[in-house]
Amino acid sequence: LLPADGRRSPHRDDQAGCRDPGGEMKKQRAYKFRLYPDRQQEVLFHKTFGCCRFLYNRMLADKKEMYEKTGKTERLTPAGYKKEYPWLKEVDSLALANVQLHLEAAYKKFFREEKAGFPKFKSRHRSRKSYTTNAVNGNIRLEGGRLRLPKAGGVKIRCHREIPEGYILKSVTVSMDPSGKYFASLLYEFPASESQAAGKYREGMEVLGIDFAMRGMAVFSDGSRAEYPMYYRKAQERLAREQRKLSHCKKGSRNYGKQKRVLARCHEKVRNQRRDYLHKLSRRIADRYDAAAVEDIDMKAMSQCLKFGKSGMDDSYGAFRDMLMYKLEDQGKELVKVDRFFPSSKMCSRCGNVKKELRLDERIYRCGCGNCMDRDVNAAVNIREE
Numbered sequence: 001l002l003p004a005d006g007r008r009s010p011h012r013d014d015q016a017g018c019r020d021p022g023g024e025m026k027k028q029r030a031y032k033f034r035l036y037p038d039r040q041q042e043v044l045f046h047k048t049f050g051c052c053r054f055l056y057n058r059m060l061a062d063k064k065e066m067y068e069k070t071g072k073t074e075r076l077t078p079a080g081y082k083k084e085y086p087w088l089k090e091v092d093s094l095a096l097a098n099v100q101l102h103l104e105a106a107y108k109k110f111f112r113e114e115k116a117g118f119p120k121f122k123s124r125h126r127s128r129k130s131y132t133t134n135a136v137n138g139n140i141r142l143e144g145g146r147l148r149l150p151k152a153g154g155v156k157i158r159c160h161r162e163i164p165e166g167y168i169l170k171s172v173t174v175s176m177d178p179s180g181k182y183f184a185s186l187l188y189e190f191p192a193s194e195s196q197a198a199g200k201y202r203e204g205m206e207v208l209g210i211d212f213a214m215r216g217m218a219v220f221s222d223g224s225r226a227e228y229p230m231y232y233r234k235a236q237e238r239l240a241r242e243q244r245k246l247s248h249c250k251k252g253s254r255n256y257g258k259q260k261r262v263l264a265r266c267h268e269k270v271r272n273q274r275r276d277y278l279h280k281l282s283r284r285i286a287d288r289y290d291a292a293a294v295e296d297i298d299m300k301a302m303s304q305c306l307k308f309g310k311s312g313m314d315d316s317y318g319a320f321r322d323m324l325m326y327k328l329e330d331q332g333k334e335l336v337k338v339d340r341f342f343p344s345s346k347m348c349s350r351c352g353n354v355k356k357e358l359r360l361d362e363r364i365y366r367c368g369c370g371n372c373m374d375r376d377v378n379a380a381v382n383i384r385e386e
Contacts, residue, residue, distance in 0.1 A: 025191070025192040026189050026190070026191060026192065027189070027190055027191075027192040028170070028187060028188065028189050028190075029167075029187075029188055029190065030185050030186065030187045030188070031161060031163065031185070031186050031188065032183055032184070032185045032186075033147075033157050033158055033159050033160065033161075033183065033184050033186070034157070034158045034181065034182070034183055035147070035155050035156070035157055035174070035182035035183060035184050036155070036156040036157070036158070036182070037152070037155050037156070037182055038156075041152050041153070041155055042182075044091070044151060044152050045152070045174060045176065045182065046129075047090060047091055048091040048092060048095055048131045048151075048174075049129040049130070049131060049176070050124075051087075051088055051090075051091045051095075051096065052091075052095055052096065052098075052099050052131045053122045053124065053127060054085075055078060055081060055088065055096055055099050055100075056099050056102070056103060056121075056122055057121045057122055058081065059076045059081075059099070059100065059103055060103060060119055060121060061121075062076060063076065063103075063107075073107075075104075076100065077100060078093070078096035078097060078099065078100060090151075091151060092131075092133050092149075092150040092151050094133045094134050094136070094150065095131040095132065095133045097134075098131070098132040098133065098134070098171075099131075103119065106119040107119060128175065129175060129176040130173055130174060130175035130176070131173070131174055132171055132172070132173045132174075133149065133150060133171065133172055133174075134170070134171045135169045135170055135171060135172065140169060140172055141169070142157070142159065142163070142186075145157065145159075147172070147184055147186075149172065149174070155184075157184060163186075163188065164190070166190055166191070167188035167189070167190045168188060168189045168190070169186060169187070169188055170187045170188065170189050171187045172184055172185065172186050172187070173185040173187070177264070177268065178260070178261070178264035178267075178268075179261055179264040179265045179268050180261055180264075181268075205290040205291055206288075206289050206290050206291075207289065207290065207291045207292065207293060207384050208220055208221055208222070208285060208288075208289040208291075208292045208293070208384065209221030209292075209293050209380040209381055209382070209383040209384025209385070210292060210293065210294045210295075210380060210383065211295065211344065211376050211377075211379040211380040211383055212294075212295060212297060212302075212317055213225070213226075213376050214311055214312070215311075216228055216315075217315035217317055217320065218317065218320070219374075219376035219377055219379070219380050220380055221377070221380040221381045221383070221384040223374075223377055225376075226281060228277065228315045229273075229277070230311075230314055230315070231270045231273040231274050231277075231314070232270050232274075232310065232313075232314040233310070233311075233314060235266065235269070235270050238266060239263070239266055239267070239270075242259070242262055242263045242266055243263060245259050245262075246259045246260060246263055274314075274316055275316075275319070278316060278319060278320045278323055279323060281320070282320060282323040282324040282327050283327060285324060285327075286324060286327035286328050286330075286331060286333065287331075289333075290333055291328070291333055291334045291335070291336060292324060292328065292333075292334075292335050292336070293335075293336045293337075293338055293383050293384050293386065294321055294324075294335065294336075294337055294338065294383070295337070295338050295340055295342070295344065295383060296337040296338060296339060296340045297340050298340070299312060299317055299318040321335070338383050338386050342382075342383075342386055343382075344379040344380075344382040344383050344386070345358055345365075345375060345378070345379045345382075346358045347378075347382050348365070348367040348369060348371050348378070349371065349373070349378045349381040349382050349385070350367065350369055350370075350371040351367060351369040351371065353367055353368065353369065358375075362375065363375050363376075365378040
């Protein structure tokens with residue numbers, strides 16, 4: 001889960017595992033910090049965003065044209081375009097090299113995976129503004145509250161977290177949010193210690209069962225509930241009001257741009273509130289329990305059925321599972337995913353009897369053995385035992 005494609009969540013430590021040629025297990029983690037560039041650096045960032053987008057579209061168009069004529073595609077490089085477009089030399093060359101890598105990865109994914117679509121052209125107005133550059137021979141470094149980047153020099157940065165010793169900087173992704181804020185995602189590589197390898201179940205472990213709930217996001221096997229505040233639902237009226245103001249502005253005007261940033265800041269606040277809540281909840285669970293068990297349900301399919309789209313997307317249960325997984329693995333613990341077809345809701349947590357039918361409006365589980373309890377708590381207990 002690397003942030004190189006610029007599509008990852010903003011306040012999250014993404015991790016991935018790899019093995020170096022020497023056989024030592026390596027892991028990668030990204031730290032995202034806020035940037036405060038000056039006017040000249042902002043201009044350079046926007047130039048780099050535009051050059052990367054232009055090069056991606058031009059290389060994609062040339063590949064398509066070449067394939068239509070010859071039935072083959074050749075490997076294109078940014079150097080072949082700098083003679084025709086000399087202004088590409090004004091930006092970081094490694095940023096352009098990463099554009100080539102991203103396009104090649106998109107092509108490989110299209111031919112290898114059936115569900116992957118063909119690479120699309122990047123829009124100037126709708127595409128995410130970001131670029132990735134690699135750390136080579138100390139060209140990128142943190143010093144004195146500034147991040148030194150190629151071509152841009154020292155950019156003021158707010159490092160709200162300390163980078164542990166022994167971490168090696170591999171790449172940096174500079175991005176700009178629709179609200180106008182700049183961020184830098186620093187990707188570090190470090191050796192995976194034994195404590196960071198997920199353990200196996202053993203007697204005496206304290207395991208928490210987690211069942212997804214449409215209201216409140218999750219129910220736990222100890223009888224408690226997450227009670228997610230539904231930040232998007234609370235902000236719907238304001239979002240609708242700001243959206244109406246935007247629709248009354250003339251598209252492309254200065255007031256249109258101002259109102260668009262106001263609306264983006266409203267969405268950004270909801271996103272930050274949600275991620276702050278999910279990070280704190282997953283941290284409490286990771287520190288309290290030795291392992292956690294969840295259902296391996298398809299959240300995308302869940303949001304598309306039974307008109308649960310807004311509620312399913314608002315609580316971000318899938319993001320919560322990802323956060324809980326890497327927090328547990330950091331402490332040598334484990335997140336277990338139970339099969340989605342396991343009858344957790346229909347099974348009695350006391351006697352093990354499975355009901356043939358259970359309607360959605362039956363919120364209390366009643367069994368012939370005398371068990372009478374909340375339907376979601378019963379499911380969470382079954383998930384924990386499984």
